[in-house]
Amino acid sequence: MALTDNHNSPTVSSPRPPARPPVYLIGAGPGDPELLTLKAYKAIKQAEVVLYDNLVSEPIRALFPATAELIYVGKQRHRHQLSQGDIEAQLVAFAQTGKRVVRVKGGDPLVFGRGSEELLALAKQGIDAEVIAGITAANGCGSSSEIPLTHRGLAQGCTFVTGHGRNEQPIDWSFLAAANHTLVFYMGLNALPQIRQQLCQHGMAANTPVALVENGCRPQQRLIHTSLEQMAHDALRAQLQSPTLIYVGAVTELPLQLAQLRAQAASNPSQFATLAKESA
Numbered sequence: 001m002a003l004t005d006n007h008n009s010p011t012v013s014s015p016r017p018p019a020r021p022p023v024y025l026i027g028a029g030p031g032d033p034e035l036l037t038l039k040a041y042k043a044i045k046q047a048e049v050v051l052y053d054n055l056v057s058e059p060i061r062a063l064f065p066a067t068a069e070l071i072y073v074g075k076q077r078h079r080h081q082l083s084q085g086d087i088e089a090q091l092v093a094f095a096q097t098g099k100r101v102v103r104v105k106g107g108d109p110l111v112f113g114r115g116s117e118e119l120l121a122l123a124k125q126g127i128d129a130e131v132i133a134g135i136t137a138a139n140g141c142g143s144s145s146e147i148p149l150t151h152r153g154l155a156q157g158c159t160f161v162t163g164h165g166r167n168e169q170p171i172d173w174s175f176l177a178a179a180n181h182t183l184v185f186y187m188g189l190n191a192l193p194q195i196r197q198q199l200c201q202h203g204m205a206a207n208t209p210v211a212l213v214e215n216g217c218r219p220q221q222r223l224i225h226t227s228l229e230q231m232a233h234d235a236l237r238a239q240l241q242s243p244t245l246i247y248v249g250a251v252t253e254l255p256l257q258l259a260q261l262r263a264q265a266a267s268n269p270s271q272f273a274t275l276a277k278e279s280a
């Protein structure tokens with residue numbers, strides 16, 4: 001008997017459309033694939049569509065599934081390929097196909113990454129999304145070059161600042177210059193003279209130590225020790241390129257101190273052996 005013939009028969013509901021998977025906004029960290037979280041790795045491995053930025057390093061791109069559709073949506077200075085609005089529209093369109101979509105960004109998606117704008121764009125279309133944290137450049141590059149963001153007696157806090165300041169609210173330079181804390185400028189390589197000028201004008205000493213970290217957490221990482229006064233000159237002389245972070249504050253001298261201590265230990269190992277015996 002056909003089900004439709006009998007009006008008293010139990011209702012047969014039409015199958016529910018399969019639930020759409022959430023879009024994952026993934027932080028890829030500063031470059032070293034071993035700094036990816038396990039959660040990020042698993043989501044990447046299951047992706048059918050990957051939209052990724054130019055700061056996502058080659059070794060991390062190599063983890064993208066061979067079967068996935070890969071879409072480069074990177075923005076580079078003077079070479080904007082897609083507007084932020086275009087990226088959001090693409091993200092929404094791919095998510096609406098029901099495929100497993102991941103959006104991979106350098107560092108953490110919610111630190112100078114416009115990830116929150118993408119979350120809003122997805123939410124406006126009723127699309128679920130989940131953020132998977134990444135190691136932001138300030139943390140990753142600090143650790144890989146042994147610059148602590150805080151250190152007892154030297155820095156009680158740390159502020160992440162955008163160096164380009166385009167379309168942003170005005171920066172409170174007197175707050176930045178005054179506090180006993182570490183400053184980390186993202187996207188500041190082309191604004192070094194203005195950063196120096198503003199910080200000095202608001203009272204920071206011109207000889208404040210600075211470290212510049214180019215390509216942090218990557219095999220080609222470079223670390224340059226300089227000062228507020230000299231940083232623009234030294235960056236030019238070393239021909240530093242993006243991505244580079246600018247660390248300002250006394251903590252930037254720690255790698256120098258460590259190098260000195262290690263050199264002392266290497267040149268006089270017996271002294272350390274004696275100390276170890278005495279304290280045993």
Ligand SMILES: C[S@@+](CC[C@H](N)C(=O)[O-])C[C@H]1O[C@@H](n2cnc3c(N)ncnc32)[C@H](O)[C@@H]1O
Pocket residue numbers: 030031055105106107108109110111112113135136137138141185186187188213214215216217218242243244245246
């Ligand atoms: C658009 S912001 C993206 C920040 C990213 N969302 C994060 O959390 O690290 C790009 C800036 O981050 C910094 N940056 C990112 N990765 C870096 C790396 N591996 N080495 C040095 N600086 C890096 C640079 O200042 C670069 O201009």
